Amino acid sequence: MLLIRCPYCQEERPEIEFSYAGEAHIARPLNPDDLSDESWAEYLFIRSNRRGLHYERWLHAHGCAQFFNALRDTVSDKFETTYKIGEARPQVKK
């Protein structure tokens, strides 16, 4: 069971307090009606499904109930970092 640092609570808490919430930094288009079917489908369905470092969202469901972002390695499962919604995505260390 992973330990996850909630950037709002500023604490490392066990994984059972959290739930996964999909890929991060996919903003809902401001004017969906202006989008072609293809672009809308891209927003709805297409995800990077990355092997390795992945920007993703987590919800501190049984804690502060805040959504936050994380950079996690999908191979090792290790969290590189977590950060608040609205903050710029951290650079991936090579």
Next chain:
Amino acid sequence: MTINRKETHGRINRDKPIKFSFDGKIYSAFDGDSLASALLANGIHLVARSFKYHRPRGFLSAGSEEPNALVTFDRGQGRVTSNVRATTLEIFDGLVAYSQNNWPSLKFDIGAINDFFYMLFPAGFYNKTFMWPKSFWDKVYEPAIRKMAGLGPAPIDEDADKYASLYSHCETLIVGSGPAGIAAALSACEKPGRVILIDEQNEFGGSLLSTPNLTINAIPAWQWLKNSLAILKGRQNVTLLARTTVIGYYHDNFLGAVERITDHEKDINQNKARECLHRIRAGEVILATGAIERPLVFPNNDRPGVMLASAARSYLNRYGVVVGEKIALFTCHDSGYEVIFDLADAGISIACIMDVRDQVSDNIIAATKTRGLEIRTSTIVTNTSGKFRISSLHASRINDEKITSTEEIICDCLLMCGGWTPSVHLFSHSKGSLKWQENLGAYIPDTPNENTISIGACNGTFGLTDIMTEADSGQSKYTVDDMDFGSGIIAATFPTKSDPAKIKAFVDYQNDVTEKDINLAVREGLKSIEHVKRYTTTGMATDQGKTSNLNALQITAHAVAKPVQQVGLTTFRPPFTPTTFGALLGGKDGDTFHVTRKTPIDGWADDNGAIFEPVALWRRARYFPREGEDMLAAVNRECRATRESLGIFDASTLGKIEVVGPDAAEFMNRMYTNPWMMLKSGSCRYGLMLGEDGYIMDDGVIGRMAEDRFHVTTTTGGAPRVFRMMEDYRQTEWPELDVWLTSTTEQWAVIALNGPNARKLLEPFVEGIDLNPESFPHMAVREGRICGVETRLFRVSFSGELGFEINVPAHYGRALWEVLFKAGQQYDITPYGTETMHVLRAEKGFIIVGQDTDGTVSPMDAGMSWAIGKKKKDFVGKRSLNRSDIVAKGRKQLVGLLTDDPNIVLEEGAQIVADPNQPIPMDMIGHVTSSYWSATLNRSIALAMIKDGRALTDSDIYIPMADQTHKVRVSTPIFYDPMGERLNVL
């Protein structure tokens, strides 16, 4: 009965003799024995029949790696455990155990005929043989195979024991209490952090328990162990857990460990948990899990009496048990000699010593000569004899991979030493990488993935001096008197003069996999060890190949003529040893298996004979049968009473979310399809929520309590996901909106009154709300008081009758219910449950999200275009409503169904066809989503999703069932009071 004990040896408690029963016969033993040592002391070597061939089997080992000696451990009804390793089963006075997988008895086992028909059972035999005919698999082959092959019987009674679980935290966790683990604990306990030391055995000490002749700092091993444990026990920061197996090593130093608390106790104590699952989070993990000796693979190496050399040493030194009177050794490693010297020094006759190698070190030769023994170098065992126990062996001299001469040697025990395999299981669970260590012929830990170190034999460090130094971080404060661990060679395959097709040289004892099977798998094209494993089932038994994996790997590498590293390594997976389901549940069984949510009115329903059903995590009253009523009769009565007079229903499980703030209306406008900006305070609206994909996700009636406040209701099961989705948009997409959300599901009790007399009943109890229809119309909400308690009173209807939903603070729910129920007697008030609620709403064509919809239904499909705010610029899911596949023809649409025969109630889920005479497979055009008997209409009704269904209105479709095909007329989904006039009753 021979008692094979050495009075001078062992740490059993000879002052405490005990009796135990095996296969119905009573034997004597001592406190401190394992079942294995106790049976061996009584001269019993035959304890099991093998998995596939039913061959006689004895004890291979003295530890948890044991593949053969599986027994059923019987502590009475509900306390029977099969496949327990006799080598780890602690004995107590009155213990009862049985042998397994034999009929009618261990000595005369009919299934042993398989051993003579071995040519029928090659690798992959199940896959190859039982392919045809297909129908025979379930009825003939599988039951027969299950009966013949296998392990102990599964328990038939409910588990009578209790189980527990605990979370633990420590700075240092040490797994294994051999010399390395003890030394590491002595170091760690000097630091301020918490230390947990765990060992799977009943005693701490690991290999030291079997090596009393060693000295550490000039102190005999057992005295040193005693002193060390006294120090550790005296430390506040140290927790010692014996009889505890670390079953898995997970992320971020999280480990699961099962402590066996009562299985070794004579008396059953109902107040004690049998086992406890410890979930441990550790700062640092020190793995000191030791190593497992490898068998050697030669023909008939599975006879009772053939065992690992280290096992004989444990039985002698730890249990005072002599495993034979004429013992032979077959080794490829120096460590085998330590055992033979201990046995010889105890006065046991040694039959012969056979070493694969052509040269042995001078020290060993000298030590052997001193004892009057000689070593046969370049010698292998090419066969063994003996029915239920080895009686002789063939010792063959080899020269250049060829047998030059063979001699028969009489013996009653043959010890094997094939070198050592470090126990890297836990290190591998934690995703640490392994590296091949050529001189050991084994994998050892390489790069850890967690904050962990491996010390001692599990790290490939052998010899007590090196182990203690490593455990003590290289400080070398220990001086050890120890024979050099020495070295060995890898000897996985041996030459033979016999027909290779007729030889059974076992690699995996528990799954009866032989060298021949592995070679066959390779010949049939399986080159990866993962494939060989699955084809032959080597390493797939309950012991997970603890003694066999490395031999299987070596044999495979030899067969494919590649270095071992290129053949791969199978994955180690938790649990390390078989684990009870009880331990994993940790007491969460029966009523506490998962949470049951109950409403404040649940107790009343229980007291009044309700039959319950689970709805999400809730339990809800389904119907309230009277004397002699079945469900249909009760529901018919409840439906009629509600339509004719008055029904009362507990709607407290409805999800409730309070949406508050200056931007509350804007937020609602974006979340729901309907328009909300112009809705007046005090009004309600049916709200439809879509996913961003345009499909119906949830619905519910929503009241605007004030300009900046909405009382949102959701479906019972949908409340958590609706709340989560709302929070997601609020936090991450529209943080600029000034609105906040509170889940209030459990804050309000909700009583629904439905029926023409609902207002009459309610009126006398309500203050501050004018119930007159002009001032309180349908779909209005008011705040006031009922019976003096604050209420949010909704005039809504999910039944089609005049209806009210009374929200009161949860703890007043039952009291208000009882007041209304008592006063309602004048109207024959009738409590009803979810089943009647379903019938009433279906008569009105109201959908239930999740029953009539399945996550692929758009508002248009459900005939609910009216719920979409046409002028709205955007809402969740709006863009998807124009997607080409959502506006395409041929989508399933919600319709009503009326069976030709009104007495037929269709099956929910039944498939629908346009033409019942078409050939099978038929073209299915839809399915029934809801179906009931309607007492009101005195006929059956149903809802269905049918391709272009609305265009089929008034035409016939067909529902083919097993017994007959039903002819059905498509109708509007509204069966009752289509104009909604019944809402207007005064």
